[in-house]
Amino acid sequence: MSTEQKYIRNFCIIAHIDHGKSTLADRLLEYTGALSKREMVDQVLDTLDLERERGITIKLQAVRLNYKSQDGHQYLLNLIDTPGHVDFTYEVSRSLAACEGALLVVDAAQGIEAQTIANVYLALEHNLEIIPVINKIDLPNAEPERVQREIEEVIGIDTDDVIFASAKTGVGIEEILEAIVKRIPAPEGSRDKPLKALIFDSNFDSYRGAIPYFRVVEGTIKKGDNIRFMATGAKFEVNELGVFTPAPRPVSSLAAGEVGFLAASIKDVKYTRVGDTITNADNSAKEPLPGYRKVMPMVYCGLFPVESDRYDDLRDALEKLQLNDASLNFEKETSVALGFGFRCGFLGLLHMEIIQERLEREYGLELITTAPSVVYRVVCTDGQVDMVDNPTALPPQTVIDHIEEPYVEATIMTPKDYVGQVMELCQEKRGNFLNMEYLSEKRVSIKYELPLAEIVYDFFDQLKSRTRGYASFDYALKGYKPSKLVKLDILINNEVVDALSIITHRDQAYHRGRVLVERLKKLIPRQLFDVPIQAAIGSKVIARETISAIRKNVLAKCYGGDITRKRKLLEKQKEGKKRMKQVGSVEIPQEAFMAVLKAGK
Amino acid sequence: MTDFALYMHIPFCVRKCNYCGFISYSSRDLEVMNSYCEALKREMELVSKRWWGSVSTIFLGGGTPTVLPTNQLEGLLESIYDFFNIKPLVEISIEANPGTVDLDKYKILLKGRVNRLSLGIQSFDDNLLKTMGRIHCKQDIYESYNLARKAGFDNINLDLIFGLPGQTLTNWQNTLKEAIALQPEHISVYSLQIEEGTYWGNLAANGKLILPGEDLELAMYQEAQSKLSAAGFEHYEISNFAKPGYKCRHNLTYWYNQYYIGIGAAAASFWQDERWRNYTDLKQYNQVLTKGSLPRGEIEILTLKQQMAETMFMGLRLIKGICLENFRQRFNLDVIDVYHEEIDYLLKTGLIEIVNNHLRLTSKGLPLANEVFIHFV
Numbered sequence: 001m002s003t004e005q006k007y008i009r010n011f012c013i014i015a016h017i018d019h020g021k022s023t024l025a026d027r028l029l030e031y032t033g034a035l036s037k038r039e040m041v042d043q044v045l046d047t048l049d050l051e052r053e054r055g056i057t058i059k060l061q062a063v064r065l066n067y068k069s070q071d072g073h074q075y076l077l078n079l080i081d082t083p084g085h086v087d088f089t090y091e092v093s094r095s096l097a098a099c100e101g102a103l104l105v106v107d108a109a110q111g112i113e114a115q116t117i118a119n120v121y122l123a124l125e126h127n128l129e130i131i132p133v134i135n136k137i138d139l140p141n142a143e144p145e146r147v148q149r150e151i152e153e154v155i156g157i158d159t160d161d162v163i164f165a166s167a168k169t170g171v172g173i174e175e176i177l178e179a180i181v182k183r184i185p186a187p188e189g190s191r192d193k194p195l196k197a198l199i200f201d202s203n204f205d206s207y208r209g210a211i212p213y214f215r216v217v218e219g220t221i222k223k224g225d226n227i228r229f230m231a232t233g234a235k236f237e238v239n240e241l242g243v244f245t246p247a248p249r250p251v252s253s254l255a256a257g258e259v260g261f262l263a264a265s266i267k268d269v270k271y272t273r274v275g276d277t278i279t280n281a282d283n284s285a286k287e288p289l290p291g292y293r294k295v296m297p298m299v300y301c302g303l304f305p306v307e308s309d310r311y312d313d314l315r316d317a318l319e320k321l322q323l324n325d326a327s328l329n330f331e332k333e334t335s336v337a338l339g340f341g342f343r344c345g346f347l348g349l350l351h352m353e354i355i356q357e358r359l360e361r362e363y364g365l366e367l368i369t370t371a372p373s374v375v376y377r378v379v380c381t382d383g384q385v386d387m388v389d390n391p392t393a394l395p396p397q398t399v400i401d402h403i404e405e406p407y408v409e410a411t412i413m414t415p416k417d418y419v420g421q422v423m424e425l426c427q428e429k430r431g432n433f434l435n436m437e438y439l440s441e442k443r444v445s446i447k448y449e450l451p452l453a454e455i456v457y458d459f460f461d462q463l464k465s466r467t468r469g470y471a472s473f474d475y476a477l478k479g480y481k482p483s484k485l486v487k488l489d490i491l492i493n494n495e496v497v498d499a500l501s502i503i504t505h506r507d508q509a510y511h512r513g514r515v516l517v518e519r520l521k522k523l524i525p526r527q528l529f530d531v532p533i534q535a536a537i538g539s540k541v542i543a544r545e546t547i548s549a550i551r552k553n554v555l556a557k558c559y560g561g562d563i564t565r566k567r568k569l570l571e572k573q574k575e576g577k578k579r580m581k582q583v584g585s586v587e588i589p590q591e592a593f594m595a596v597l598k599a600g601k
Numbered sequence: 602m603t604d605f606a607l608y609m610h611i612p613f614c615v616r617k618c619n620y621c622g623f624i625s626y627s628s629r630d631l632e633v634m635n636s637y638c639e640a641l642k643r644e645m646e647l648v649s650k651r652w653w654g655s656v657s658t659i660f661l662g663g664g665t666p667t668v669l670p671t672n673q674l675e676g677l678l679e680s681i682y683d684f685f686n687i688k689p690l691v692e693i694s695i696e697a698n699p700g701t702v703d704l705d706k707y708k709i710l711l712k713g714r715v716n717r718l719s720l721g722i723q724s725f726d727d728n729l730l731k732t733m734g735r736i737h738c739k740q741d742i743y744e745s746y747n748l749a750r751k752a753g754f755d756n757i758n759l760d761l762i763f764g765l766p767g768q769t770l771t772n773w774q775n776t777l778k779e780a781i782a783l784q785p786e787h788i789s790v791y792s793l794q795i796e797e798g799t800y801w802g803n804l805a806a807n808g809k810l811i812l813p814g815e816d817l818e819l820a821m822y823q824e825a826q827s828k829l830s831a832a833g834f835e836h837y838e839i840s841n842f843a844k845p846g847y848k849c850r851h852n853l854t855y856w857y858n859q860y861y862i863g864i865g866a867a868a869a870s871f872w873q874d875e876r877w878r879n880y881t882d883l884k885q886y887n888q889v890l891t892k893g894s895l896p897r898g899e900i901e902i903l904t905l906k907q908q909m910a911e912t913m914f915m916g917l918r919l920i921k922g923i924c925l926e927n928f929r930q931r932f933n934l935d936v937i938d939v940y941h942e943e944i945d946y947l948l949k950t951g952l953i954e955i956v957n958n959h960l961r962l963t964s965k966g967l968p969l970a971n972e973v974f975i976h977f978v
Binding site: 528550551552553554555561562563564566567570571573574577 | 815855876907975
C-alpha cells in the first residue's frame with residue numbers, strides 16, 4: 001500500500017565537500033532505525049570505494065526512512081543523495097527536481113563555499129524549501145553565529161530557524177528530522193493521472209540490467225506495467241519495483257510523491273537517461289516533465305593501454321563503465337606514438353580522473369592519458385565549421401579562418417586577503433573580470449569569464465595553492481569566443497609525437513613549450529644516441545633540449561656466482577623498457593606522456 | 602661425473618663496508634664462527650656424496666674468509682681435501698682484506714695449498730677508504746701485500762673500486778698507478794654499484810650521496826683499460842685484467858656458464874638445469890644441516906631459454922666473447938638462429954661484433970654491456 005502523500009517528505013542535502021553530508025546522512029539513517037549501529041559502515045550512501053576515498057559522492061542514491069514524528073504520525077522520508085561536484089551539475093539539478101526540500105549543510109568553521117551557493121540557487125530555482133543546518137558545531141574553531149550571518153547575507157534566506165548540529169556527536173539530529181516533517185511540503189500530484197516519473201539516476205546491475213531511480217510525479221506505477229521512456233521512446237515491462245531502505249526492498253506499486261527503482265530487463269543505461277520521464281506505455285502522459293537534456297562532454301582526452309595488446313580489454317572496460325554512466329563517451333583513436341586507443345569525452349576533469357582511476361583499479365589496466373582538451377570551434381576560410389576535440393585533428397593553419405574556444409563564467413569565493421592573488425591568477429589565465437561582491441566583511445565573491453581550457457589545464461591547482469585552499473570555485477559554460485590559438489607540437493628525435501600535441505593560446509605557447517621540453521628531458525631516459533626534444537609551432541622551433549646518449553650501464557660484480565640475481569636485475573631492466581612506448585627509435589616512458597598533463601611553473 | 606668448481610662462502614667481516622650488498626655478518630664471536638665451520642664441514646660431507654666428480658677450482662670468498670682464526674682456516678682446508686677429489690695444481694683462491702692477515706695465517710693458507718690471494722684493497726686513498734667504511738688504511742695495503750709476497754704467494758689479485766663518492770679522475774689515476782707499481786698478477790676494477798638496503802643505498806635514496814656521474818665513471822673505466830694494458834695486463838673480462846697466464850680460472854667457470862657448487866650460507870650453485878641458493882640466515886643454515894639435509898633455500902629449474910640467456914650474458918662479459926662453436930655444441934642450436942632479431946639490431950647499433958667465430962662486445966659496447974644483455978633475457 002502506498003503511503004498517503006501528506007505523510008511523505010522528499011528531500012536532499014546540499015553541502016560542500018567535507019562539510020559533513022555523508023556523516024549527517026548516516027546519522028539520519030541510524031536515528032530512524034534504517035540501519036542499526038552494528039550495520040553501520042561509515043558513510044553508507046557512498047558506495048564506490050573511490051567516492052569514499054575522495055570524500056565525494058559521484059553516483060546518487062535514494063534512501064527511504066521511517067520516522068515517527070512528535071505529532072504522533074509515522075512519516076516516510078526519502079533522502080535523495082546529490083553529487084557534490086561541478087562536473088555533475090545537471091545530475092544535481094535532476095535530483096533537486098525530485099525533491100520538495102533541501103537541507104543546506106554548512107560547516108560551522110568553514111562557512112559557505114562557491115559550490116554550495118551554486119547548488120542552493122539551483123534548489124531555489126526548483127522552489128525547494130531550504131532548511132539551513134550549521135554542522136560541526138563541536139569543532140573548537142566553530143563560529144556558528146558568523147556562519148549563520150553569512151548564510152543570511154550571501155544566500156538571502158531567513159535563518160531564524162537555523163539548526164545547529166553536529167553529525168559527529170548526534171546533536172540536532174532530531175531537530176532536523178522534525179524540521180523536515182514540519183517545514184518541507186508534502187508532495188502533490190494526482191495519483192490517478194497518467195504516469196510521469198522523473199529519472200534522477202540509474203545504475204547497472206549485471207543480472208537485472210539498467211535500473212533507473214525515479215520519483216513518481218503524477219500517476220502510479222505497478223509491477224507488470226508496460227512503461228515507455230519518453231525521450232528515447234524505448235518500451236519495457238516492469239518486472240521489479242522497489243525502494244531502498246537502504247537495502248533494496250520490493251514493493252508492488254509506487255504512487256505520485258514516492259521514490260523508488262525499477263528493473264525491466266533494460267540492456268543499457270542509454271535507455272534510462274537522467275532527466276527523462278517514464279510514462280505508462282498503454283496510458284501515456286501527453287508531455288514529458290520539463291528539463292530533460294542530453295549531457296554533452298566538456299573535456300576530451302585520449303586513453304591508450306600501456307601494453308598495446310590490451311586494447312580489447314580497454315574497450316571492454318569502457319563499455320562496462322558506460323553501462324553505468326551514460327555521460328561517458330568514447331570512440332576509437334589511432335595515434336602514431338601510442339597505437340590504438342580511445343578518444344573519451346567527460347563531463348569535466350573530476351569525471352575524467354574518476355574514470356581513469358576506475359579503469360586502472362577495477363580493470364587492472366595501465367593507461368597512458370593524453371592532455372585533456374576542450375572542444376574547439378574551428379571556422380575554416382571556406383566557412384565550414386569543425387568541432388575539434390583533439391589537437392591532432394586541427395586542420396592546417398592555412399585553411400583556418402579563426403578558432404573559437406569555450407568560455408565559462410567562474411565564481412570564486414575567497415577570504416578577502418586573497419583577492420589580489422585570485423585576480424592575478426584569473427588575469428594570467430586570460431580571464432575577463434565581470435564583478436566582485438563582498439559577502440561579509442571577510443569574504444568576497446569574484447566573477448570572471450575564463451576560457452574552459454585554462455580551467456582544464458591547472459586553474460584548480462593554482463587557485464588552491466595561491467589561496468592556501470581557502471578559495472572555492474564554481475563555473476558554468478557560457479559560450480564560444482574567438483581566441484588566438486595555435487597548435488604546439490613536440491618533436492622527439494626530429495619526429496612529431498602526435499600524442500604530445502596541445503592547442504594553446506599564442507601568448508602562452510613559448511612558456512608551455514619551454515616547460516614541456518624541460519620536463520620531457522627529465523622523464524625520457526637516455527638512449528644509445530643523442531635525442532633532441534623540440535617544441536614547435538608549425539615549422540618554427542620555439543624550445544629545444546637534448547638528451548645526451550647513455551654512456552655507461554654495466555653490472556660490475558659477480559655476486560659469488562649468484563647469476564639468478566643478475567638475470568633478474570637484467571629482466572627488471574628489460575621489463576622497464578617494455579613498458580615504454582617505442583616512438584621512432586626512441587623509447588618513451590609512460591610518465592613522459594603524462595608530462596603534458598601536469599602544469600606548474 | 603662432470604667436473605665442477607667449488608665455492609665456499611665465509612659470511613663474516615670485521616665490519617660491513619658502506620657499499621656492500623653481499624651476505625656478511627659483522628660478528629666476530631668465536632662460537633658463532635666455530636659452529637658455522639662445523640656446519641660447513643657437514644655440508645661438504647653431504648655435497649661430496651652427491652657430487653663426486655673432480656673439483657676443477659676452489660674459491661673461498663666472503664665476507665672476509667681471513668677473519669676466521671688460523672686454526673679454523675686450516676681445519677676447513679683439510680676438510681676440503683678429505684671430502685673432495687681435487688686434482689693437483691688446481692687454482693685455489695682466497696679473498697682477504699688488509700688488517701685480517703699476518704705471516705702465520707698466510708703460511709697456513711699456503712700449506713693448505715691455497716695458491717691465489719685476492720686482496721680487497723679498493724683504493725690507495727686514505728680518505729676514500731674511510732668513507733667506504735674499510736677497516737684498513739693505505740699503509741696496511743703495503744704491509745699485507747709485502748707480507749704475502751714474503752710468505753710465498755706468487756699469484757695475487759688486487760680488487761679496486763672506482764666511481765666512489767667524491768672520487769676524481771686524478772685520484773683514480775693515482776690508485777691505478779700505485780696498484781700497478783706493486784706488480785700483482787691480476788687486477789679487478791669494479792665500478793661502484795649502489796645496492797638497495799646498504800648504508801650508501803639509503804643515503805643515495807635520500808639524495809645524500811654525491812657520485813661522480815656517468816661521464817666521469819666512463820672516463821675512469823677507460824683510464825683503467827689504457828693504463829693496465831700499457832702495464833702488460835690483458836683485459837679479458839669487463840672488470841678483470843691479468844698478466845699472461847694468470848686469468849682467474851674459478852671466475853672463468855661463471856663466465857663460461859659451467860657448473861659450480863657453493864658451500865656455506867647464501868652460497869649459489871649451478872648444476873645441469875638447476876640453480877639454487879643456500880639459506881642466508883645462519884641459524885636456519887645450521888639447523889637444516891644438523892638435521893642432515895642440504896640447506897638449499899631457493900631452487901630454480903632453468904628453461905632452455907634461460908640457460909641460453911645466461912650463457913649469452915655471462916659469456917659476453919668476456920672480452921673474447923662467446924665462442925659460436927661452443928654454443929652450438931652445448932645447445933645444438935646456432936646463436937645466430939636463436940637470437941636472430943636481437944643480434945641483427947645490436948650489430949646495427951655497433952654494440953656487438955662477430956670476430957673469429959666469436960660474438961663479442963665492441964669497445965663501445967663494453968661500458969654499455971647491460972644494454973646489450975637485456976636483449977638476451
